[in-house]
Amino acid sequence: MQLTMKFSMKSGMGALVFHVAxxxxxxxxxxxPAFAFTAYISNEKGNSISIxxxxxxxxxxxxxxxxxxxxxxxxxxxxxxxxxxxxxxxIQILDTKTLAIxxxxxxxxxxxxxxxxxxxxxxxxxxxxxxxxxxxxxATRKAVAEIPVGVEPEGxxxxxxxxxxxxxxxxxxxxHLIDTQTHKIFANVLVDARPRAAQYSPxxxxxxxxxEVGGTVSVIDTANPKVxxxxxxxxxxxxxxxxQPVGLRFSPDGKRAFVALxxxxxxxxxxxxxxxxxxxxxxxxxxxxxxxxxxxxYLYTTNGVSNDVSVIDVANLKVVKSIxxxxxxxxxxxxxx
Amino acid sequence: MxxxxxxxxxxxxxxxxxxTKHHARMSFxxxxxxxxxxxxxxxxxxxxxxxxxxxxxAGFIRAPHPQETLSILDxxxxxxxxxxxxxxxxxxNTTGRFLGQTYTIExxxxxxxxDPVAALNGLIQHGIAFVLxxxxxxxxxxxxxxxxxxxxxxxxxxxxxDSLREEDCRANLFHVAPSYSMLADGLAQYxxxxxxxxxxxIKGSHPQDELYAEALAHAAKKFGAKIVEARIYEDTGGxxxxxxxxxxxxxxxxxxxxxxxxxxxxxxxxxxxxxxxxLPFRTWDPRxxxxxxxxxxxxxxxxxxxxxxxxxxxxxxxxxxxxxxARDNNAWVAMRMIGEAAAxxxxxDPKIIRDYLxxxxxxxxxxxxxxxxxxxxxxxxxxxxxxxxxRMIVSVSPQEGFLHQTSELDTLGFDQPExxxxxx
Numbered sequence: 001m002q003l004t005m006k007f008s009m010k011s012g013m014g015a016l017v018f019h020v021a022x023x024x025x026x027x028x029x030x031x032x033p034a035f036a037f038t039a040y041i042s043n044e045k046g047n048s049i050s051i052x053x054x055x056x057x058x059x060x061x062x063x064x065x066x067x068x069x070x071x072x073x074x075x076x077x078x079x080x081x082x083x084x085x086x087x088x089x090x091i092q093i094l095d096t097k098t099l100a101i102x103x104x105x106x107x108x109x110x111x112x113x114x115x116x117x118x119x120x121x122x123x124x125x126x127x128x129x130x131x132x133x134x135x136x137x138x139a140t141r142k143a144v145a146e147i148p149v150g151v152e153p154e155g156x157x158x159x160x161x162x163x164x165x166x167x168x169x170x171x172x173x174x175x176h177l178i179d180t181q182t183h184k185i186f187a188n189v190l191v192d193a194r195p196r197a198a199q200y201s202p203x204x205x206x207x208x209x210x211x212e213v214g215g216t217v218s219v220i221d222t223a224n225p226k227v228x229x230x231x232x233x234x235x236x237x238x239x240x241x242x243x244q245p246v247g248l249r250f251s252p253d254g255k256r257a258f259v260a261l262x263x264x265x266x267x268x269x270x271x272x273x274x275x276x277x278x279x280x281x282x283x284x285x286x287x288x289x290x291x292x293x294x295x296x297x298y299l300y301t302t303n304g305v306s307n308d309v310s311v312i313d314v315a316n317l318k319v320v321k322s323i324x325x326x327x328x329x330x331x332x333x334x335x336x337x
Numbered sequence: 338m339x340x341x342x343x344x345x346x347x348x349x350x351x352x353x354x355x356x357t358k359h360h361a362r363m364s365f366x367x368x369x370x371x372x373x374x375x376x377x378x379x380x381x382x383x384x385x386x387x388x389x390x391x392x393x394x395a396g397f398i399r400a401p402h403p404q405e406t407l408s409i410l411d412x413x414x415x416x417x418x419x420x421x422x423x424x425x426x427x428x429x430n431t432t433g434r435f436l437g438q439t440y441t442i443e444x445x446x447x448x449x450x451x452d453p454v455a456a457l458n459g460l461i462q463h464g465i466a467f468v469l470x471x472x473x474x475x476x477x478x479x480x481x482x483x484x485x486x487x488x489x490x491x492x493x494x495x496x497x498x499d500s501l502r503e504e505d506c507r508a509n510l511f512h513v514a515p516s517y518s519m520l521a522d523g524l525a526q527y528x529x530x531x532x533x534x535x536x537x538x539i540k541g542s543h544p545q546d547e548l549y550a551e552a553l554a555h556a557a558k559k560f561g562a563k564i565v566e567a568r569i570y571e572d573t574g575g576x577x578x579x580x581x582x583x584x585x586x587x588x589x590x591x592x593x594x595x596x597x598x599x600x601x602x603x604x605x606x607x608x609x610x611x612x613x614x615x616l617p618f619r620t621w622d623p624r625x626x627x628x629x630x631x632x633x634x635x636x637x638x639x640x641x642x643x644x645x646x647x648x649x650x651x652x653x654x655x656x657x658x659x660x661x662x663a664r665d666n667n668a669w670v671a672m673r674m675i676g677e678a679a680a681x682x683x684x685x686d687p688k689i690i691r692d693y694l695x696x697x698x699x700x701x702x703x704x705x706x707x708x709x710x711x712x713x714x715x716x717x718x719x720x721x722x723x724x725x726x727x728r729m730i731v732s733v734s735p736q737e738g739f740l741h742q743t744s745e746l747d748t749l750g751f752d753q754p755e756x757x758x759x760x761x
Contacts, residue, residue, distance in 0.1 A: 150431055152645070170645065172435070173677075193700050213700065214700060214702075263706075
């Protein structure tokens, strides 16, 4: 009885998509295997990290970690995974070879998201409870700077040259642009309600910010930090309130942006030149964060409510697989071999 | 610095020549001070994007709520409501640092027979154009009408009467609190989804109980439930609590609820906190209770933590040393609406703020899973309704499957085609 229950919980909508639409693509993928990468998924309610072999397209291991793991990031050589364990007020360090927790980093209360500086030396963490961004020296494991920002700091982005750190504040509704040399804010840009992710286009000319409650993506001109355009979404049959943009990624060539639309259960694909939505892909329920495989052939999405990860074939813009993971998958990062 | 200033003042009293000299020194000092300030601003972590510095002044007028409640957990604290507004003032000021805006709120807690109109006049004299009100319906209308000519906007943070949104609506009155009909519809959708469609209604003997009961009856009809019987629980007065209280109620409630036709759920309308909390576990038939006790429709609850609400609860706990209730939250949302409009428009002019709030751009994030906007026809905030049992949130309406052509939130409460409101 218990086994049956477990099975039916894990076979969500995404699995159906795979069976109906994506089988031929998968067969093709298996015929010419890609290099195996390792995807790490944080399971917010499962208190675990699911580890996926991207070649086998299945979970190979589930590692128990701290309470309420959400934001995760790899260090530069991929040897360590940093995990925001929000309910423990800690950042845990997972050794990616031994899969053991080998230490912790100091963090303020309730760390949610974090980002690594391009040189790999500093970790920037948003602390939702005290309106701060904390910079931590990875080598010494000590906090080196605290930057006051707006109410409920959330998303973190960094410019390709590493000179600008961006933090979004959910209740202040701003993107704060921070000089990484001085750790001072030099610009604040108002965006729509409850901003989440902040991502620079690969050429650094644009900064895109998703607004979960506002339902839009703001495109900010980085030369003159102002919103130059807002991208809205419309899915037939869905109320506008259900469209809640969260995770946001650019393809490495900068031609497309992928936006996770939360409870709309879809990923929007945007042509970055025209800023028009090309396509909506149906994925699992409450799609949250996104990550590309290092070869940029596949995009992984975490689907919180359906407890699975959808795999999108980037060339063909199709969902090719749904992989059951732990309870309430939230964050995803993918390492090389 | 202070010593120098004192010397200057002394110099003022001497003679005109000295005064002239003093002026010269002052302006020189201003120059230095100006440079000094400039440096401070440039080095500040909060550069103001907006050129103007504006102060947004709000007031809060609140009537005391009865301390007589059936459960001691429900006794309102001294800072009931205002604590939520104060938290939003803090939040707005954090945002304001980046925009050159500051926010303040002046709190007026009326004595039991206090005059809200006098309180409003006092606030207006202090240059306040935005007033949050936790007042009974009649007094709310009185101050709204008073405020109209003064260009002052009123935000209703507690009164649930539908008449305030319908025949008695006002153009300078915004409703942050949900109406009886929104609450009743939110509950009805869930009960119907559960297939608990046969309701026994038990209502108190006060006029407010009648209004809530009417909304529940309307909701039953709207969503396909049936009230199989309606009973009245007479308020015979007397204290609510005693050391042997449970002994009597244990015998009283079964009698009150016996000989009922077959029903699925007991729905209570007890706005005065006289009997509803006695119902759960004491009914003649073993049935769940909803409405004023058991499963309650709420705009907010101290147990709500989904959609990032835990962050708001944590901030509130830090400020008030208690959990946030519905009135606190309505006040927080009202103050945030003012802050949102002022941040977006760069203005503290109530005309501009009203235009923004009633315009197409306005939406507020308030931790209930989706954007909240205004019904432009009666200035009621659209919002999900939480269903809580006092321990946690059981569900949130609108329920899946209750569809609407523009917003599923408009399945809750009177909709535009039914409205009797003519905004003036």
